[in-house]
Amino acid sequence: MTKHETVKAPTRRSRRSRAGSSIRSAAPGENPHLRVPYITRKIPTYDLLGEDALERIEHTADRILAEIGIEIRGDAEAVRLYREAGAEVTPQGGEADRVRFEPGMLREILKTAPARFTQHARNPANTVEIGGDAVVFAPSYGSPFVMDLDSGRRYGTIADFENLVRLGQSSPWMHYSGGTICEPTDVPVNKRHLDMVFAHMRYSDRAFLGSITAPERAADSIEMCRILFGAEFVDTHCVVMGNFNTTSPLVLDGVTTAGIRTYAEAGQGSIHLPFLLGGAVSPLTMPGAVAQCLAESMASCALTQLVRPGAPTILAGFLSSMSLRSGSPTFGTPEPALGSLVMGQLARRLNLPLRCAGNFSTSKRPDGQAMQQAMMSMMSAVQGGANYVLHSAGFLDGLLSMSYEKFVMDCDMAGALHSYLAGLEVTEDTLGFEALAQYGPGEHLFGTEHTLRHYTTAYWDSALNDDQPFETWDEQGGIDYAQRANTRWKQILRDYEAPPMDEGVEEQLKDFIARKKASMPDAWY
Known part of the structure; x- marks a missing residue:
């Protein structure tokens, strides 16, 4: 051994030991430098189509609205508002009216909608911005079933709902508590909204979605917010939103429009979402689906401005393909991902916030298919410029099931996207x-x-990846990704601590819920 090698070897070991000791002190997945109440995008959006193609889509949306129109069912007040704004109304018999809009009419109405707005959380540190360069991740929404590796697939309960709120609250990569994370089927249909809204308020201190299944349930959600935030604050600030679906193709039913009006009258936010299944309720060619999506969402968004100019509103699109051999919906496929990119361009031209895509999958287990499809869909949201990304965690089984394992797997992916959207800072x-x-x-x-x-x-x-050599992984039991996720969600729930809530406010909320439940018999459908 030379003198040169003798001198340098201890120096190398010293450097390695010093660095390794420091690095090992950090817990996996913590990433404190990335924690924010919402993401501020620092990478550009991806503009897929040129001006001519975008104009052709917008022109087709205008033709849909002017020549075919939107059917309004069972809401004379909504029809009156559209008529007084200049729409042409043709009665269709019964309680249905066909409403047609001249080209440019809805765009003019939507000029009063904010390009960006604040939704306040009960913990001000978790208040979010929606629109512009802000990006908000929220858990999945609406599944009747839940599943985990231990118990399999089953109907969701209020206990599952509360657990999922706790998981979301515990993740630094979700910015929003969500809405109907799963259907609590053990609570009567006409009363479960009270328990769901309370769960978001009690077990999370983040912003959340209220009920939309009936206008009186929307009103209950807003009234509970008045208890939580104070009536005066709610009158002048957005503290809750409703997520409303059109009935595609080209229908707005009265329950939906009445709910939209309820949120808008109170100055609260709303999301306006066509759920388009290509070949079933929309053209199976993606440009046609995008044109229909734009037409339906614009018509729905415009209602908020007719009720209360300036009410927060979000343009939205849920684009999905279909297996033409079986007729089954397919999620996480490339064509809807391209459609989401285009919806981003169209939303920016309207100067409206956008909701689209999410961690979609038709897989029945938290496996490779689930994450491959999820990444395809989720990347279209962040590349396309989505401001509010519902379904960011837990989506499985074509939205029929909320998965505990996929919830934490998706949260881990969302953490990676925090770093991706931060971009690169080039300095000395x-x-x-x-x-x-x-x-x-x-x-x-x-x-x-x-x-x-x-x-x-x-x-x-990552909090979940195993990046060790094969031999080390094998010696430790060869635990795969889904099994690690199973262990993690259980540990998160064991470690969970509810955010503090004023005892007086909590009692007022419980009293409101008790009185509302006592005022009506149980309804199970």
Whole structure:
């Protein structure tokens, strides 16, 4: 051994030991440098189509609205508002009216809608911005079933609902408590909205969605917010939103429009979502589906501005393909992902916030198919410029099931997207010249000052991935990704602590719920 080698070897070990000791002190998946109440996008959106193609889609949407129109069922007040704004109304018999809009009419109405707005959380540190360069991730919504690796697939209960709120609250990568995370089928249909809204209020301190299944349930959600936030605050601030679906193709039913009006009258936010299944309720060619989506969402959004100009409203699109051999919906496929990119462009041209895509999958288990489809869909949301991404965690089985394992798997992916959307900052420090210069050629960089300064923030660190050598993984039991997720959600629930709530407010909410439930018999359908 030469004198040169004898001197340098201890230096190398010292550098490696120093760096390794520091790195091992960080818990996997913590990434504190990425934690924010909502993401501020620092990468550009991807503009898929040029001006001519976008104009053709907008022209087709205008033709749909002017020549075919939207059917309004069972809401004379909504019809009156559209008529007084200049729409042509043709009675269809019964309680249905066909409403047609001249080209440009809805765009003019929508000019009063805010391009960006604030939704307040009961913990001000978790208040979110929606629109512009802000991105908000929210859990999945609406599944009648839940599943986990231990118990399999089953109907959701209020206990599942509360657990899922706790999981979301515990993740730094979800910004929003969500809405109907699963259907609590053990609570009567006409009363479960009270328990769901209370669960969001009690077990989370983030912003949330209220009920939309009947206008009186929407009103209950807003009244509960008045108890939580104070009536005066709610009168002048957005604290809750409703997520409303059109009845595609080209129908707005009276329950939906009455609910939209209820939120708008109170100055609260609303999301306006056509759920389009290509070949079934929309053209199976994606440009046609996008044109229909734009037409339906614009018509629904415009109602909020006719009720209360300036009410927060979100343009939305849920685009899905179909297996033409079986007729089954397919999620996480490339064509709807392209459609979401285009919806981003159209929303920016309207100067409206956008909701689209999410971690979609038709897989029946939290497996490779689930995450491949989820990534295809989720990347279209973040690349396309979505501001509010519902279905960011837990979506499985074509939205029929909420998966505990996929919930934490999706949260981990959302953490990675925090780093992705942060982009790259190019400075003298990040260029790292000093890291190479400190010890020169042939030397590792573990112990350099640059490495020690950046090792906790340079890379996103997964809470679930196993990046060890095969032999180490095998010796530790060969645990796969889904099994690790199963262990993780259980540990999260064991460690969960509810955010504090004023006891007086909690009692007022419980009293309101008790009185409302006592005022009506149970209804199970």
